[in-house]
Amino acid sequence: MGAALLALTSVPTQAAPADGATVERGRYLAKAGDCVACHTAEKGGDKGGDKGAAMAGGRSLETPFGKLYSTNITPDRETGIGKYSFEQFDRAMRKGVAADGHNLYPAMPYPSYARMTAEDMQALYAYLMQGLAPVKQANKPSEMHWPFNMRWGLSLWNWAFLDTTPFKPDPKKDPLWNRGAYLVQGLGHCGACHTPRGVAFQEKAMGDAGPKGRHFLAGETVEHWRALSLRGLWTVEDTALFLKTGQNRYAAASGNMAEVILHSTQHLKEEDLVAIATYLKALPPGENELPVPAVPRKVVAGALPENLYSSRGGLGYVQFCVDCHRQDGSGVPKVFPPLAGNPAVLARDPATLLHIVLTGGQTVATAAHPRAFAMPGFARLKDAELAEIMSFVRASWGNGGAAVSADHVKKMRAALDPKVDTSTFETPRLADMLASPKAQQLVRGMRLHLETRDLLPQHVGNALNCTSCHLNAGTVADGSPFVGVSAFFPGYAPRAGRVITLEDRINGCFKRSMNGKPLPPDSPDMKAMVAYFDWMKRETRPEDKVPGRGVGKIDRNIQPNTENGRKVYADQCAVCHGKDGEGLRQADGRYVYPPLWGDASFNIGAGMARTYTAAAFVKRNMPIGFHGRFPLGQGGLSDQEAVDVAEYFSHQPRPDFPEKVKDWPKDKKPADARY
Missing domain, CATH: 1.10.760.10 (Cytochrome c-like domain)
Structure with missing residues (x-):
């Protein structure tokens, strides 16, 4: 309803009670007029805390001329509009004049409300007086700059710009058009x-x-x-x-x-x-x-x-x-x-x-x-x-x-x-690759991570891309970023039981996470992927600790609750990954977000098939769009929820990994391995 039905003393009058249908009609009209939006204090207000009582005012409204505060329009007789007669209410709504005769600022859209029919005005009044509980909450004084804090000038404004003529249907238009015009020009x-x-x-x-x-x-x-x-x-x-x-x-x-x-x-x-x-x-x-x-x-x-x-x-x-x-x-x-x-x-x-x-x-x-x-x-x-x-x-x-x-x-x-x-993690800027002499190769390497399935269909056996796990092409903290990674290769890998190269690690992902086939180590595409990793290395040395590297850790003492995981999945994950883990496709059949189980998902040899690895990833990276964390609004579940949902989706049916018999030949196999 705008910003200003001020609750001021007036001659006490008692409106005749309206019937229930009229009150309900007024409730609907109040929604059409969006009264609650302006006449309810924002969550937090000036001093923090919960959202204010509905219709009790207190919301700050910024104008080019200063700040206004919306007023209490509940039927409280001391601080609200409980003493307003219908005539006073109607005058405030149509002419912007409060019960004591002072002018309201046109932040209260009375020029629009003037177009309401008499019947709708009566119904709205009935709802505000009988359909709302009174709330005792004093109104805040406005903070308008001089000379706009002097309300007498509003009379001149009204004289120049206010038209109090109610809406008149256009006989040349049909009822549907006229109803829309009435709602748009008036209550809306x-x-x-x-x-x-x-x-x-x-x-x-x-x-x-x-x-x-x-x-x-x-x-x-x-x-x-x-x-x-x-x-x-x-x-x-x-x-x-x-x-x-x-x-x-x-x-x-x-x-x-x-x-x-x-x-x-x-x-x-x-x-x-x-x-x-x-x-x-x-x-x-x-x-x-x-x-x-x-x-x-x-x-x-x-x-x-x-x-x-x-x-x-x-x-x-x-x-x-x-x-x-x-x-x-x-x-x-x-x-x-x-x-x-x-x-x-x-x-x-x-x-x-x-x-x-x-x-x-x-x-x-x-x-x-x-x-x-x-x-x-x-x-x-x-x-x-x-x-x-x-x-x-x-x-x-x-x-x-x-x-x-x-x-x-x-x-x-x-x-x-x-x-x-x-945050301390500085995201590398992909745009800076263009300044490199190897820009074409670097961009190709980045695209191979971003569009792996489309660019390497002979090597990807499911619906995943590298970026499915390495978010934003490997540039997100705690989202398995590629920053500094190549500095740590060659390096010992417990799962392989030997020292492996970066090419070995990349091919491990092709075989496990993408359930596919390895790239030839000397192929142009493998060289492009490695070049992209090397560009991401920056000045990292093997002994350095890189902030945001990997996906973090999660307490392995947390015991998973699969039933709660099922619920978390339905509430937070299914919208992107499908009700039955089938993933989300666009109109042409290509995947938008990957499946989390089934034949088109990662196989049991992937790290994401392990409960606590998946839980750490979920904790910090899923769901996206959950809040305001840079750069994807990612993460937000509790540790328990992350473990629960990870246990749920990681143990769903998925492809086997024939080479699993070769894993962990020297080191102890993790307790949450799927085999």
Whole structure:
């Protein structure tokens, strides 16, 4: 409902009790108006702690003129609106005038609420008075700068910009269009964020009619987020799906829009969502965004940008973005949003893209998609690096966006002041390979790790790539990184019972983890893989300790609970690896995420087939998108959960390893070996 139904003393009046149906209708209208989002303090508030009481106010609202705090709109008679008569409530909602006669700031979108019908206003009032429990919580004073802290000027603002005429259906349009227009222009107050503002911070248009109508919902930048043009943005089906689930084939909700979907639109009736989408689709394209294609974009799996592996921006994208958004920019349906055709990427003003990249984001948890996925912030990367990656994304897959400059990133960083990951592990930058005289060989070696199955089909017998275990092509701390590894070869391997070379170790992975065949040690591809390892060695010496090397350890005294592992798998792993461990495939049948058991998975000779090795990997690296840890949001399960789920999936049926009889000829075999 916005920011300001102030609870002030008025003549006590007692509204006649409304019937239950009216109260329930008002409850629905309050969801349509998203009252709870503004009138509930954010989790943590100013002093930390849990989210505030619903509708009791206290949420801070930043404006260009200072800070406002939302007010208590519960029916408490001392601090809430319990003494408001309907007439006083109606005046506040339509004219922005509180019970004692002072003006409300238009951060409370009363210019939009003025369009509500009398019947809906009565129902909303009934719900707030009878459907909410009163909460005694005093309102916080605003912190507006002079002269904006002087409210008398708001009377002039209202005189100039406020139209209190309720919504009038357009007789030339059908009922579905009119219902959508009513919800968008009125209760939904979509224009409060998505309509450009004038010099007096007024919305340039409150509806689509008249000469000013071209401005309505044409896009605006709010609190460093780009509220996109909503005019004809998607198909009716795509828009309705987005409002219901927070996702569609083009995007996932972010920023303030995620809250709108969480608190409001996911709860709307299907017919109302279709009405909203129908109305928006009928609006011609906005003035501030790129034209919407007449035919919806189709992302073609496997259509890779030509400079994906030959530009700094492309290699930066490969390193930090591909695991979630894929080489073709298609994302992972119902998990990670696509970047090809994504409106936040297409927008002329890349504010939302910059905001998310610097601070991170999270998909909204809805009834349709209860599992939220997080994207960590990448503020650890330098301004120039981020500019290269974002420019690549905006120019690829037909997006056609302009480049982002390092200076643009710098300014947004200063405005947002994002937290920066301070871990000691310094991730090597794949983009730096281009400066090497051996750049072509190094890139080939990296690609052999990233796309092992596609590039070496004769040597890979399952659905895995090296990067399935060595995350981001071997650049993630505790994700079996390749950093410094080649310095430790040749070296003694207990499983082999002898000194082995790096080539031996690589071929061991081909035979075990990928259930395939070894590469000839002198082949160009083996040399490329070794060259990539050597480039990752840097200045590492055999006696050095490399931070983040391997996958860490986990307490072997923890006893696995397979039944709990089954539950953890279903809750946290199945979305990417399949209900029955079969993996996740894209439309053309290629694997997105690998199977964890079955014929297309690793065999019993792989290290990941051992409970405690798998548990250590899971503890630090799975699931991805779980929180804000750089660079994949990886890890987050407890030690017990990691052991439980590792025991569960590692002991599922998988291929045999005939050469197992040769393992550990001199040293003691680990207790958790599968044979």
